[in-house]
Amino acid sequence: MVSINDVAKKAGVAKSTVSKVLNNYSLVSEETRLKVEKAVEELGYVPNSVAVSLSKKVFNRVGLIVDIRHNSQFVDEISMQYLTGAFEKAKEYQIEVVTFFSSQFDEMNYKQVTAYLKSQRINCLIIYNLSIENKNLYKIIEKQEFNCVLVDSPITNDRTSSVSLDHFSAQYEVAKKTLEENIYIDRVLYIAGGAGGYITNRRLDAMRKLQEELDFELIVEYGDFNEYKAREITFKNGEKSNAIVCASDLMAIGAVFALIEMDIYRPVCGFDGIRLMGYTKIAMNTVKQNFNLKSKQAFDELKKLLDGEKGQHTEIPYEVCKIDYMDVIQK
Amino acid sequence: MVSINDVAKKAGVAKSTVSKVLNNYSLVSEETRLKVEKAVEELGYVPNSVAVSLSKKVFNRVGLIVDIRHNSQFVDEISMQYLTGAFEKAKEYQIEVVTFFSSQFDEMNYKQVTAYLKSQRINCLIIYNLSIENKNLYKIIEKQEFNCVLVDSPITNDRTSSVSLDHFSAQYEVAKKTLEENIYIDRVLYIAGGAGGYITNRRLDAMRKLQEELDFELIVEYGDFNEYKAREITFKNGEKSNAIVCASDLMAIGAVFALIEMDIYRPVCGFDGIRLMGYTKIAMNTVKQNFNLKSKQAFDELKKLLDGEKGQHTEIPYEVCKIDYMDVIQK
DNA sequence: TTGTAAGCGTTATCAT
DNA sequence: ATGATAACGCTTACAA
Numbered sequence A, B: 001m002v003s004i005n006d007v008a009k010k011a012g013v014a015k016s017t018v019s020k021v022l023n024n025y026s027l028v029s030e031e032t033r034l035k036v037e038k039a040v041e042e043l044g045y046v047p048n049s050v051a052v053s054l055s056k057k058v059f060n061r062v063g064l065i066v067d068i069r070h071n072s073q074f075v076d077e078i079s080m081q082y083l084t085g086a087f088e089k090a091k092e093y094q095i096e097v098v099t100f101f102s103s104q105f106d107e108m109n110y111k112q113v114t115a116y117l118k119s120q121r122i123n124c125l126i127i128y129n130l131s132i133e134n135k136n137l138y139k140i141i142e143k144q145e146f147n148c149v150l151v152d153s154p155i156t157n158d159r160t161s162s163v164s165l166d167h168f169s170a171q172y173e174v175a176k177k178t179l180e181e182n183i184y185i186d187r188v189l190y191i192a193g194g195a196g197g198y199i200t201n202r203r204l205d206a207m208r209k210l211q212e213e214l215d216f217e218l219i220v221e222y223g224d225f226n227e228y229k230a231r232e233i234t235f236k237n238g239e240k241s242n243a244i245v246c247a248s249d250l251m252a253i254g255a256v257f258a259l260i261e262m263d264i265y266r267p268v269c270g271f272d273g274i275r276l277m278g279y280t281k282i283a284m285n286t287v288k289q290n291f292n293l294k295s296k297q298a299f300d301e302l303k304k305l306l307d308g309e310k311g312q313h314t315e316i317p318y319e320v321c322k323i324d325y326m327d328v329i330q331k
Numbered sequence C: 001t002t003g004t005a006a007g008c009g010t011t012a013t014c015a016t
Numbered sequence D: 001a002t003g004a005t006a007a008c009g010c011t012t013a014c015a016a
Helices: A004-011 A015-022 A030-043 A049-055 A075-093 A110-119 A135-143 A167-180 A198-214 A227-237 A249-262 A276-280 A291-306 A325-330 B004-011 B015-022 B030-043 B049-055 B075-093 B110-119 B135-143 B167-180 B198-214 B227-237 B249-262 B276-280 B291-306 B325-330
Strands: A061-066 A096-101 A124-128 A147-151 A160-164 A187-192 A217-222 A243-246 A285-288 A313-315 A319-322 B061-066 B096-101 B124-128 B147-151 B160-164 B187-192 B217-222 B243-246 B285-288 B313-315 B319-322
Touching: A004 A015, A004 A030, A015 A030, A049 B049, A061 A075, A075 A096, A075 A124, A075 A291, A075 B075, A075 B096, A096 B075, A110 A135, A124 A135, A124 A291, A135 A147, A147 A291, A160 A291, A167 A198, A167 A243, A167 A285, A167 A319, A187 A198, A187 A227, A187 A249, A198 A217, A217 A227, A227 A249, A227 B325, A243 A249, A249 A276, A276 A325, A276 B276, A325 B227, B004 B015, B004 B030, B015 B030, B061 B075, B075 B096, B075 B124, B075 B291, B110 B135, B124 B135, B124 B291, B135 B147, B147 B291, B160 B291, B167 B198, B167 B243, B167 B285, B167 B319, B187 B198, B187 B227, B198 B217, B217 B227, B227 B249, B243 B249, B249 B276, B276 B325
Parallel strands: A061 A096, A061 A124, A124 A147, A147 A160, A160 A313, A187 A217, A187 A243, B061 B096, B061 B124, B124 B147, B147 B160, B160 B313, B187 B217, B187 B243
Antiparallel strands: A285 A319, B285 B319
């Protein structure tokens, strides 16, 4: 492995000088800069990131915490988009990232998690879909020992930013549009996410507002973002409701397939705008969001935190629409 | 951050002794071992993995190279399963992993790629679906500077193992089963993967064997594992063929949806057994494989290489079946 | 069995 | 503007 010493020797300077060139210090003559750059080029030298990380006073390494504990399978699609978005930004900013699955932290306590993260020199976190059961992560956010960006959880503090769409208005819009497309709506089944979750409550609020406005009976059941549960809930409550609003596309798919088996029709709408929707060939309203972009934005927010800005909330755009097979497969 | 020095101080021993305890050296008295372990426990000490990596003579860090350049979208599902499988094994073996997307290496030359990997202290690679265009990776495998495990590419040498199913017999079986379920088969459209790829060729061989046996005309088109291309190919050749065999489920879905639009029926079979299949509600034969398990097996093979074994080829099981919605959503 | 000290490849603080 | 040198946190001869 070619090291900084090799470069220094070849360029005929001290390794500290090489380091200065590499980190573009101002106080270095044009002549030596060229010598060093030539040596770097010729040797194909790339700094050892491990050594850099160990030696640097401030070194940023971000942990991406992805939640894949949902029983449903197609969280894959979303998680993968989150990861690719973050990876691209990481490359752009030249910041190292490490991927974790939140289930890894389940058996640990708060102290263990922080020790574990710090032992990997991680000082920043991007947490996707923080779930309410994860007490450790909540505590980490609260204690502000790490710079955090939360995707789809509305917590902010000095060192914590959040990025999400406006769950209230999005849920309101998609539900309203779906209900208004139909004539008699006097009883609506709302299949919510996980009981007590932030976004779940925000969306529930939206449903309650709509309920007041449109004056229907609202049945609320918790499907935990799980399509199988949504299916069961639909079997139980589908008949007596005349529309079903779901807090995720996956649950909406579960509901629609249940309805088909029950051989009844009810308008259904989802939330997320996953591509899987296109494959089911069921045209239903949903809230379409760009997960890749959301993740990139989260990274941008993280960068701001690293640059000394205080944590803030950022809202991202969404679109109420139907997911079409051709749109999904085209690109 | 609590370091090895803190532990040493607290336990009243030298830091080298702490290190010995941590790495379970034999020559350490029970008494000091206990003292050290107590201190570690009380301080919640976790070794700094960056420092460990820098100082260890042999330190294993594996790069997971995932290919997401396919235009088709649902490679997500497969890649994510690969990643989770590898991550679980990494935790089990206590080996660090770093994720890369192969597209990152596109603009680099061979020297740059190796320098880049080495600068991150990576000495092992698990390469998923090595595509034929990736000259750099081929050269890396050939030069044997890294321990490599290839998933679904049949190259092996002293430091390279491969893990895959038997593409020849799997393709043969699924195609045969599909064709035999139907009566008149005299012209078969085979939508292959990427021209020149290893697995593509193996599968083509299987189709040729079947062609000889069943005596039909074989039309071969390359769909590049892309569902859109498969769709176009089907529009062009679907009518004149009386069965379509596809080298991936995604292409099979593209073909079936095209057939539906053409309003004709042709038996179609796929390859991979992705869960997405269950959502399309189209029952078609496919080769089902467990990607998560395959990735785990690849990691096991990597471990063997690290333990000094020579590279070898391992075959994994598969099953010819149909993917059912209920199986997909149940779990 | 334990401790001392050199080394891993960098950065950063001093002198010069 | 450049070069020694100490530090980063750990492992590992080697000495005791």
